[in-house]
Amino acid sequence: MSNATVVVVTSGKGGVGKTTSTAALASALAKEGYQVCAIDFDVGLRNLDLIMGAERRVVFDLVNVVRGEASIKQALVRDKKLNNLYLLPASQTRDKDALTEEGVASVISELRMYFDWIICDSPAGIERGATLAMRYADEAIIVSNPEVSSVRDCDRIIGLLDAKTKVAEDGGRMPKHLLITRYDTDRAKTGDMLATDDVVDILSVPLIGVVPESKDVLKASNVGLPVTLSDETSPASRAYTEATRRLLGENIPVTIPEEKKGFFGKIFKGRAA
Amino acid sequence: MNILSLFGKRGQSASVAKNRLQILLAHERAADGSDAVLISNLREDILAVVAKRIAIDPDSVRLEMDRSGDVTTLGIDIELPPTARAS
Numbered sequence A: 001m002s003n004a005t006v007v008v009v010t011s012g013k014g015g016v017g018k019t020t021s022t023a024a025l026a027s028a029l030a031k032e033g034y035q036v037c038a039i040d041f042d043v044g045l046r047n048l049d050l051i052m053g054a055e056r057r058v059v060f061d062l063v064n065v066v067r068g069e070a071s072i073k074q075a076l077v078r079d080k081k082l083n084n085l086y087l088l089p090a091s092q093t094r095d096k097d098a099l100t101e102e103g104v105a106s107v108i109s110e111l112r113m114y115f116d117w118i119i120c121d122s123p124a125g126i127e128r129g130a131t132l133a134m135r136y137a138d139e140a141i142i143v144s145n146p147e148v149s150s151v152r153d154c155d156r157i158i159g160l161l162d163a164k165t166k167v168a169e170d171g172g173r174m175p176k177h178l179l180i181t182r183y184d185t186d187r188a189k190t191g192d193m194l195a196t197d198d199v200v201d202i203l204s205v206p207l208i209g210v211v212p213e214s215k216d217v218l219k220a221s222n223v224g225l226p227v228t229l230s231d232e233t234s235p236a237s238r239a240y241t242e243a244t245r246r247l248l249g250e251n252i253p254v255t256i257p258e259e260k261k262g263f264f265g266k267i268f269k270g271r272a273a
Numbered sequence B: 001m002n003i004l005s006l007f008g009k010r011g012q013s014a015s016v017a018k019n020r021l022q023i024l025l026a027h028e029r030a031a032d033g034s035d036a037v038l039i040s041n042l043r044e045d046i047l048a049v050v051a052k053r054i055a056i057d058p059d060s061v062r063l064e065m066d067r068s069g070d071v072t073t074l075g076i077d078i079e080l081p082p083t084a085r086a087s
């Protein structure tokens, strides 16, 4: 049997950073030398291709594969920089029933033969798309912003992970990791934002990383490079790299990377303000 | 031009983003699945030609399309079985 691990990146709420995180984590795992496949489950609203810079090379998609119109190997888009990183794009169809449970099951089980890590980028919501993305996962990364509605939606998602997944139905417990993104260090200091400990307390899911709000994320998406490939020194990139090491089983303390404020950094900061 | 070189310069990444979006949306708005049909047919043709000489696994023929602004390129990747190389 294969040793592949299927990870779902999920949150309930939209815009919290699932797609950004999927691209960043998949790339960081590929940099470690693993065979990695990122799957976009956001049928109708494909975006992972753009964030990974693969949009010009998409021909087939997940729905084509499920319908038997293309083989998985034909549909996989190989990354330009890392030849062990692949993307299985979402379809742009408006047909919400395009994905079937059996179809997804067979895609995932075939991918397990080729890859070490399969990272599933979940759509927002708690409907079919989100439940299909988590259905065959071995582990879940729950993405939350330090903000009330996001935390509440994560709680709903945790409920689904414990009820609607194959692991749960087989009587197991889905391992979960909490990834807090868009963390604003300045606001945390003034107490105007939920602290990471508060979120961990409320959700009772162990923390895998804290990704600061960073302008590098926007820049990286502009040019189509996951932030872990575009600028390794950026705080967001460092946070994702740390989270990846924890996903790989390393026991390292969670830090909240900050912009390095060296001499020049300070001058720049002073000017920008 | 190296895409990474754009990182240092202020505001340059936004123009890369605009350009990427224009290419992508032009293609998506016109999308009629013709690329998929073309690629599938080409793949079958290529497979048939190669199979005349070498016994290969159909999955080992990969076609890759790359749509940039004004040119679209087609990459063909054929993985030969180890025995084929020896002959």
Ligand SMILES: Nc1ncnc2c1ncn2[C@@H]1O[C@H](COP(=O)(O)OP(=O)(O)O)[C@@H](O)[C@H]1O
Residues within 6 Å of the ligand: A011, A013, A014, A015, A016, A017, A018, A019, A020, A021, A124, A181, A182, A183, A211, A212, A213, A214, A215, A217, A218, A221, A236
């Ligand atoms: N750490 C971050 N710092 C700044 N912006 C971020 C960060 N993470 C995500 N974003 C931005 O937030 C928006 C939503 O992110 P995305 O990954 O698409 O979320 P989702 O997939 O959950 O809907 C995007 O514009 C993205 O660039």
Ligand SMILES: [Mg+2]
Residues within 6 Å of the ligand: A018, A019, A020, A042, A047, A121, A122, A123
């Ligand atoms: Mg998304």
